[in-house]
Amino acid sequence: MKRLFFLITCLAGALAMGLSPALANSRYSERPPVRVSPDLAAPWLLQLGHSPNKVQRAAPAQKRAQKPVARQRAVQARPARTQQTQATAPVQKKQVSQKRTKRPQINPAYLPQIVNYGSKHKPGTVVIDTRDNFLYLVEKNGKARRYGVGTGKPGFEWAGTHKVTRKAEWPDWRPPAQMIAREKAKGRHLPNFVAGGIENPLGARALYLGSTLYRIHGTNQPWTIGAAVSSGCIRMRNEDVVDLYGRVPVGATVIVM
Template identity: 40%
Template sequence: MTLKTRPTPFRQTVTALVAALAVLLVDPLSAEEGELPRGHFLLAESGKVIGENYTVTVEDGDTLVDIARRHNVGYEAIRMANPDVSLWAPYAGTEVTIPNRHILPDAPREGIVINLSELRLYYYSAEGVVETYPISVGREGYATPVGLTKTTVKVKDPHWSPPRSMREEAAARGEPPPTVVPPGPDNPLGRHAILLGLPSYLIHGTNKPEGVGMRVSRGCIRMYPEDIESLYERVPSGTQVNIVDQPFKAAWSQDGVLYAQSFPRLEENRGSVEPILEAIQVVSQAFGDDQPPVDYARLRQAVEQPDGQLISLLRSAEPAPEPVTLYDELVLGQR
C-alpha cells in the first residue's frame, strides 16, 4: 500500500532553492555558512514534520536549563526529553537529548501560530520557511486565551505596569500595591514587547529566562530575550496571531511515516470529549483516504503518558480475525 506520494526531485530542488533564498534574506551570514538561523526550518513539500532530535554532552558547570536555552528548547521540553537527568546539577559527560523535532500545528501556515499545550510559537516568516521558539504561557487561573488576533504596537524598553489582579492581591494582603517598573534588569517584560489585539496581552521578553517553557505568566506569551528581539525586528505590525491549544498532534512525514506527538493537557481547555477520543479524531483526519496499520497501543500510551516526543504510529500489517474500527480497538484494548 502506498502511504504517500513523494515529490519529484526537480520539484524538491525548486522548493529548496526558494526556501534558501528566503533564509538568505532573513540572515545572510548564516545562509553563507550553510546553516539556518536559530529556530528556522525549511518546510518540506509534503508532510508536516520538521527538524531532527540530536544529543549533546554536558560540560562542567552546565545545567539542563542552560543547555535548553542554547539549543532553542524550553524548561518542560528539556525535562520531559531527559527524565533521568538532573535539571540543575547534571554530571559532566552526561548525554542529553535535544527535542528538536516537531509536528506543525493543525492551523493555516500564516503569520504566528501559538500552541499553548506545546508551549511553543511558530512563525511562518517567508515562503518555504517556518521558525519555532519555546514560550511560557498563562499559569492556572490566568489562562492564555485561545483565538485569532494580530500584532499591533511594538515597544522597545517598555515600562511595566502591574495588572489589576496583582494590585487586588496586594490589597487583600494589606500590602502596598506594586509600583510601575521602568526599563532595566528588574523589568519582567524584558527589553522588547509586541502588543496583541487582545487587550492586555503581549508577546514579550523576560528578566527570568529560566522560566521560559513553563506555565508561569499571567496570560502573556514570554520568550527568551534573544528570540523576542529577533521577532521584534522582523514581525510587521498587523501580523496574524492564531492561538490554539492542540495537546495531541498527528501527521505524515515527507517520507511517508505517520507520527504522533502528545503534550500534557491544559485543564482549563479540556472539553467534554475524552482525550483518547480526541486523539482518534486527529489521527483519522491525518489518514485522509488511507487506512494504514496503526499501533493502537502506542497511540494510547502517547495520550496517557504525554512527553512531547514524536512516535511512529505505524506497525507491520498483521492479519486480523475480524475488522474493527479504530474506536473499537482502542476501547477493547483497555479491557
C-alpha cells in the same frame, strides 16, 4: 773591542765555575710551588677587617652535614602549613557556595530553530501552542521558525486570534489593578510603575495583542521559558523576542491555541 772582551770574560768565568750551556738553561725550567707562611698572609687579612685566628673555612664534610638539618627543618614546617590550609579550605568553599546561586538552565529544545511546519496559515503568521509552549513564525515552503515560550499558568489560560497593534522596545510596566489586588492578597506588594530596563518583567521588547492586556514580551527570568508561569502573557527570552520583534510587523496575525 771592549764589548767583545766583556763577552769573552763572562764566558770564561762561567766555564771556570763548571757551568755548561745546558745547565744555564735549567734556570728557565718549571720551579717548585712557592709556599707562603700563614704569618705572612695575616697582614692582608687584617686589611679586610678579620682576625687571622677567626678566619676558618668549613670543611666540605661539615657543609654536607649542615644541609640535611636545613632540609629537615623545611620538612617539619610543611605539615603545619598543610594542616592549616586543609582546616581553612572547607570554610572558604562553604563561603563561595553561599555566595553563588545556581539557577535552572533552559532546556535546549526551547532554543530557536527552523522546523517543518505544514499548515494553512500564510507566511508571517504567529501561532502559539500553549500546550507544548512553542511559538511558531510561519515561513515559506512548509517551514517555520520555532521559539520556546512561557505561557499562562493554570487559571490564566486563554485562546484566540488577534492582531499586533503596537510594538515597544524596553517597555515600561504598569501592572493591572486586578493583578496588584491579587498579589496583595498573597502578601506581595507590586509597584504601580516599573521603568523599562533589564529588571523589568517585560524584558527587552513587547508586542501588544489587540485591545487586550496580553503581550508577547521578553523576561528577566529566562529559566521560566518552557513552562506555564505567566498571568496570560507570552514570555520569551530577551534574545528571542528581539529577533521576533524584527520579523513581525504591526498588523501581523497572532493565533493563540
